[in-house]
Structure formats: structure tokens, C-alpha cells
Amino acid sequence: MLIIILRRLLQAVMVLLFVxxxxxxxxxxxxxxxxxxxxxxxxxxQRAALENALGLNDPIYEQYxxxxxxALQFDFGNSYRGALPVAELIALRLPATLELAITxxxxxxxxxxxxxxxxxxxxxxxxxxxILSTSLVGVSLPTFLIGVLLIWLFSVELNWLxxxxxxxxxxxxWWTTGYLTVxxxxxxxxxxxxxxxxxxxxxxxxxxxxxxxxxRQDYIRLAVALGQSKRQxxxxxxxPNILIPVITITGLQLGSVIAFAIITxxxxxxxxxxxxxxxxxxxxxxxxxxxxxxxVGFAFVVINLVVDLLYLLIDPRLRDGQLRKEx
Amino acid sequence: MRRFLxxxxxxxxxxxxxxxxxFVVFMVIILAAVFANFIAPNNPxxxxxxxxxxxxxxPMQANEFTGEVFLMGTDDQGRDLFxxxxxxxxxxLFVGIMAVMLAMVMGVTLGLIAGYLGGxxxxxxxxxxxxxxxxxxxxxxxxxxxxxxxxxxxxxxxxMSIAVLIVSIGLSEWVxxxxxxxxxxxxxxxxxxxxxxxxIGLSKRQIMLLHVLPNVLSPVLVIATITFALAIIAEATLxxxxxxxxxxxPSLGTLIRIGQDFLFSGEWWILLFPALxxxxxxLSINLFGDWLRDTLNPKLK
Numbered sequence: 299m300l301i302i303i304l305r306r307l308l309q310a311v312m313v314l315l316f317v318x319x320x321x322x323x324x325x326x327x328x329x330x331x332x333x334x335x336x337x338x339x340x341x342x343x344q345r346a347a348l349e350n351a352l353g354l355n356d357p358i359y360e361q362y363x364x365x366x367x368x369a370l371q372f373d374f375g376n377s378y379r380g381a382l383p384v385a386e387l388i389a390l391r392l393p394a395t396l397e398l399a400i401t402x403x404x405x406x407x408x409x410x411x412x413x414x415x416x417x418x419x420x421x422x423x424x425x426x427x428x429i430l431s432t433s434l435v436g437v438s439l440p441t442f443l444i445g446v447l448l449i450w451l452f453s454v455e456l457n458w459l460x461x462x463x464x465x466x467x468x469x470x471x472w473w474t475t476g477y478l479t480v481x482x483x484x485x486x487x488x489x490x491x492x493x494x495x496x497x498x499x500x501x502x503x504x505x506x507x508x509x510x511x512x513x514r515q516d517y518i519r520l521a522v523a524l525g526q527s528k529r530q531x532x533x534x535x536x537x538p539n540i541l542i543p544v545i546t547i548t549g550l551q552l553g554s555v556i557a558f559a560i561i562t563x564x565x566x567x568x569x570x571x572x573x574x575x576x577x578x579x580x581x582x583x584x585x586x587x588x589x590x591x592x593x594v595g596f597a598f599v600v601i602n603l604v605v606d607l608l609y610l611l612i613d614p615r616l617r618d619g620q621l622r623k624e625x
Numbered sequence: 626m627r628r629f630l631x632x633x634x635x636x637x638x639x640x641x642x643x644x645x646x647x648f649v650v651f652m653v654i655i656l657a658a659v660f661a662n663f664i665a666p667n668n669p670x671x672x673x674x675x676x677x678x679x680x681x682x683x684p685m686q687a688n689e690f691t692g693e694v695f696l697m698g699t700d701d702q703g704r705d706l707f708x709x710x711x712x713x714x715x716x717x718l719f720v721g722i723m724a725v726m727l728a729m730v731m732g733v734t735l736g737l738i739a740g741y742l743g744g745x746x747x748x749x750x751x752x753x754x755x756x757x758x759x760x761x762x763x764x765x766x767x768x769x770x771x772x773x774x775x776x777x778x779x780x781x782x783x784x785m786s787i788a789v790l791i792v793s794i795g796l797s798e799w800v801x802x803x804x805x806x807x808x809x810x811x812x813x814x815x816x817x818x819x820x821x822x823x824x825i826g827l828s829k830r831q832i833m834l835l836h837v838l839p840n841v842l843s844p845v846l847v848i849a850t851i852t853f854a855l856a857i858i859a860e861a862t863l864x865x866x867x868x869x870x871x872x873x874x875p876s877l878g879t880l881i882r883i884g885q886d887f888l889f890s891g892e893w894w895i896l897l898f899p900a901l902x903x904x905x906x907x908l909s910i911n912l913f914g915d916w917l918r919d920t921l922n923p924k925l926k
Contacts, residue, residue: 313756313759316756317756324772324775328772328775328776435904435908437911438854438904438907438908438911439904439907440858440861440862440865440903440907441862442861442862442865442866442878442881443861443881443900443903443904446881446884446885446888446896446900447900449885449888450888450893450896454888454889461889553759553760553761554761557760557761557763557764558761558763560763560764560767560866561763561862561866564865564866564867575767576767576866576867576868578771579767579768579770579771579774579868580867580868582771582774582775584775587768587771587772591768594760594764595760598759598760599759602759
């Protein structure tokens with residue numbers, strides 16, 4: 299058991315080091331650290347001095363080690379635009395992205411599970427067919443188009459909800475939140491739906507498939523035979539058994555939520571990390587791109603690791619290492 | 626041709642309405658894009674054919690100054706939207722096709738090498754693929770796009786942006802090809818005809834290209850179709866975000882981006898028609914790809 303956990307941890311660290319290597323190569327060779335620090339008007343002597351001070355003449359593996367070491371202390375260098383430390387920029391914008399991601403995940407889970415159960419219980423009804431075919435169109439629609447269409451309907455035509463920004467936010471010192479004001483909450487609705495819609499359809503399909511599978515089991519038939527009400531059977535016998543795969547997939551999907559947040563944040567001009575990244579791509583702001591890659595890589599690796607370890611905890615068959623070898 | 630018409634494949638096709646409809650829609654879109662210069666009422670990239678007075682004409686209504694009528698209306702510069710969409714389709718489809726080709730060639734080659742040669746090369750390629758797969762492909766594409774822009778000298782960035790876009794999307798989609806081809810190569814490698822080929826002294830390259838490759842290609846077609854839809858959506862997304870094709874050569878994504886700006890002033894048609902075209906295109910490829918997958922590979926049903 300311990301060995302498996304250690305091996306998974308080691309794998310995760312290897313992946314992170316690889317991501318850091320790519321991030322380092324981008325930072326070191328695509329970008330120009332000297333120019334980013336000194337600006338374009340520096341003299342040759344100043345450049346040489348800084349190159350030495352930054353260790354750009356050191357062997358490459360030493361520079362890489364230094365890069366990783368500095369990244370561990372959240373030092374990613376300065377942004378080309380605005381010349382602020384990248385870590386500061388990201389810290390400033392992280393709350394916006396996290397609040398958006400969490401809200402959309404909650405939305406996706408609640409509505410996904412409800413519609414999934416509904417379509418599994420009422421197979422073949424008009425409403426079920428309607429939900430299923432709409433979800434097919436929803437999956438084919440690109441995220442940005444969903445956002446634009448929502449803006450058109452709810453901001454332009456109906457004028458109910460704001461079309462951009464976070465609204466009023468409350469500053470808690472190290473965190474800014476939009477959860478505490480009316481305009482903040484209103485601003486959250488459209489971006490969250492845009493971001494969560496794809497995950498919602500995924501969760502819905504999964505819940506539906508799992509539910510159909512579970513409802514065929516003997517113990518469900520037994521519960522029905524014992525004369526329990528439909529509601530009891532669905533919610534106390536079937537639902538708990540489908541929650542584990544649903545939670546796993548939701549957890550694994552958190553990573554892509556972060557990626558798709560880039561698109562949603564651009565459509566709604568949401569002042570989060572994704573918007574920072576897309577602007578960095580647009581203006582070729584290398585330090586920001588490289589730091590973002592590290593950040594997202596870290597998030598993905600941690601998410602995968604946690605899900606894997608949870609599996610070990612839940613499923614005893616994986617623990618003795620037998621299954622691993624077969625696979 | 627007759628054999629094709631009597632095949633199971635065609636029978637299944639003609640008896641699946643979804644497949645027929647999506648295929649017809651897709652073909653209409655392709656033909657419209659290919660023959661854009663014959664169909665389009667005017668060339669949106671030819672300044673001489675534009676009349677600024679025609680700006681913001683709603684669809685199917687006569688312009689209040691010139692009296693001209695446009696099927697889908699015009700944008701702010703008086704460009705006929707229908708023509709702009711046709712030319713935009715060309716760019717979207719071109720980028721999509723080229724990106725899929727790149728992803729396919731790269732994925733098939735690497736998958737073949739990994740599967741047939743094995744060893745450390747296999748480990749290296751597949752580990753890399755695993756790591757890339759943990760990131761969503763749209764993110765990978767954005768990153769490659771940003772890096773490529775950083776590498777290129779500033780005066781070339783603008784001209785090269787279509788090529789950069791193709792490379793970014795292509796490189797972000799090669800993994801599924803490589804995985805599938807590697808899997809089938811591992812199976813084919815152990816078969817007798819490969820042993821026979823080895824016996825008569827063919828080189829590894831000859832065996833890989835002439836003997837293994839033709840036998841592992843059939844699932845590639847299905848992946849290519851699905852990847853094509855993904856590539857078109859990726860292109861539209863990147864262009865919409867402003868990190869895709871230049872605005873002088875607008876693709877569907879760019880047109881939607883432009884359309885969004887006019888949404889608040891009530892010119893809804895500038896957004897609606899490009900959006901509908903993109904939806905029709907993505908949906909038809911997706912549905913056709915689903916059908917193709919189910920038919921060519923009944924095991925997945």
C-alpha cells in the first residue's frame with residue numbers, strides 16, 4: 299500500500315518536473331529575461347552584468363534547477379507588460395477564477411445529477427427525449443458561442459443580467475469575493491452557466507448511464523418487491539451507488555474547467571487568470587505564459603493524484619497491487 | 626461504384642437518416658466554400674466592390690440609401706454577410722483540414738514507430754503523449770500559438786499567423802492517432818505475414834510502411850473525422866479569442882467576434898449567421914463521425 303502511494307507520488311513529481319522543464323525552456327529561450335528586466339534601452343555592459351547576475355551563463359541544468367527552486371518560492375520573474383511580478387498578478391486574479399470554477403462546478407453537479415436521474419427514471423418520455431437531444435446540440439456548440447448567445451438573450455434582449463465583469467466585489471484582504479454583493483452574484487450567473495454547461499451534459503450522461511445500470515441490479519428489484527416506495531428506492535438505494543463515479547469524473551473534469559475558464563473569461567471579460575493568460579498569448583508575454591503553464595500543470599497533477607489516491611482508499615482490490623500488474 | 630452501392634456500408638448509410646442529412650449538410654457547406662467565388666454575390670476582400678453606404682443593412686431588406694437587398698444583411702463596412710461567410714468558411718475549412726493532416730501524419734508516424742520498434746523510443750513517445758493528454762488540447766494549442774509567436778520575428782508574426790494556427794492545432798491533436806495506431810501495430814507485429822516479411826530480409830522501414838501501415842489505417846479515418854470537427858471548433862475558438870487568423874482574413878470565429886461587438890447596438894444578424902454556419906458545420910461533422918465510428922467499428926456500439 300505504502301509502496302503504491304510512494305510510486306504514485308514519484309510519478310506525479312516526475313510529471314511536474316517535466317512540465318517545469320517545458321515551462322523553463324519557454325521562459326529561457328523563447329522569452330528574453332534580460333530584456334524583460336532592463337528594457338530595450340540598456341547598454342551592452344549592463345546586459346552582460348545582468349546575464350552574469352541572473353546566471354544565464356551557468357550550465358543549463360543548473361539554470362533549470364534554479365528555475366524550479368525559484369518557482370517553489372512563487373518567484374516567476376516579472377511580466378513584460380506592466381513590469382509587475384507574475385506571482386503578484388496571478389495572486390490578484392486567482393480568486394475570480396476559483397470562484398467562477400467552483401460556482402460552475404456546483405451548477406454542473408446539481409443540474410447534471412437531477413436531469414440524469416430524471417432521464418433515467420422516465421425513459422422514453424417527451425421531456426427525456428427533449429433533454430437528451432438538446433444536450434447533443436449543447437455538446438456540439440463551442441463554449442464561446444454559448445456565452446455569446448446567453449449574453450444576447452439575457453443581457454441584450456431581456457436586460458436581466460450583466461454581460462461582463464464581476465460586479466461589485468468585497469475585498470477580504472487576501473481574497474476578493476463576489477459572493478457577498480447582489481451585483482457580484484448576478485454577474486456570476488451567466489459565466490457559470492457557460493462554463494458549466496459542458497460538464498453538466500457530461501455528468502448528466504454519466505448519471506443516466508450509471509442509474510440505468512444500477513436499476514437493473516437484484517437489490518433494487520428486492521427493494522421494490524419489499525414494497526418500498528419509488529422515491530425510497532431511487533434516492534436511498536440507487537443514488538448512493540452512482541455517486542462515486544460521478545464524483546470522480548467531476549473531480550477529473552476540474553482540470554478542463556480551468557482550461558475552458560480561459561474562453562469563458564474572455565467572453566465575459568472576467569478578471570481572472572484565464573484572461574491574464576490569453577492577453578499574455580496575445581502580447582507574447584512569456585513569463586506570464588510560463589508561470590500559467592506551471593500553475594495549470596500543478597493543478598492537473600494534484601487533481602489526478604488525489605483522484606487516484608481516493609480510488610485506492612475506496613477500492614480495496616487496487617491496494618494489493620495485483621490489478622496494477624495485470625493492467 | 627456498383628459494388629459500393631450494394632455494400633453493407635452504403636445500405637447502413639442510406640438507412641440512417643441522421644447520417645444522410647449530416648452528410649448532405651456537410652457536402653453543401655464544403656461545396657459552398659469551394660465555389661465561393663462563383664456563388665458569392667460580391668468579393669468581400671475587394672474594396673472596389675464595397676459601398677460604405679450599404680453598412681448595417683438588415684437581412685432581406687432594401688438599404689435606405691442605395692436600395693440594394695442582401696440575403697443576410699451587411700456588416701458595418703457594407704460587406705455582404707453571405708459572401709463574407711462563404712469566404713470565411715474557406716479559411717475555417719482550410720485551417721481545419723491542414724491541422725488534421727498534420728496531426729494525422731505526425732500521430733500515425735509516431736504511433737507506428739512506438740508500436741513497431743518499441744523499447745525506449747516507445748516509452749519516450751507514449752510518456753510524452755500521456756502528459757500532453759492531461760492538458761486539454763485547446764490549452765495546448767494556445768500555448769504553442771503563444772510560443773510560436775514568441776519565436777517568430779515580429780514582422781513575420783502577422784503574415785505567418787495562419788501557418789502558426791495550423792501547427793498549433795495540429796500539434797495539439799496528434800495523441801489519439803498515435804495511441805490507436807500504436808495499439809493496432811502491437812497486434813499486427815506479432816502476425817505471421819510480418820514474420821514472413823522479416824524472413825525474406827525486408828528492412829524495418831519497408832515492413833513498417835508497406836506491410837504494417839496499410840493494416841492499421843482503418844480506425845484512423847474515424848479519428849480524423851472527429852478530429853476535424855474538433856479542429857474547426859478549436860480554430861473558431863482561437864480566432865474568437867483574438868489569437869487566431871488575422872482580421873484581414875476573417876474565419877467564422879473572427880466573424881462571430883466581430884458580430885458580438887454589434888450585438889449591443891441591435892445589429893443581431895452580423896452575429897447570428899456566422900454562428901449558425903459554425904453550428905451547422907460542427908454538428909454535421911460530429912453526427913457523421915458518430916455514425917462512421919459505429920459502422921466501421923461495431924465493437925464500440
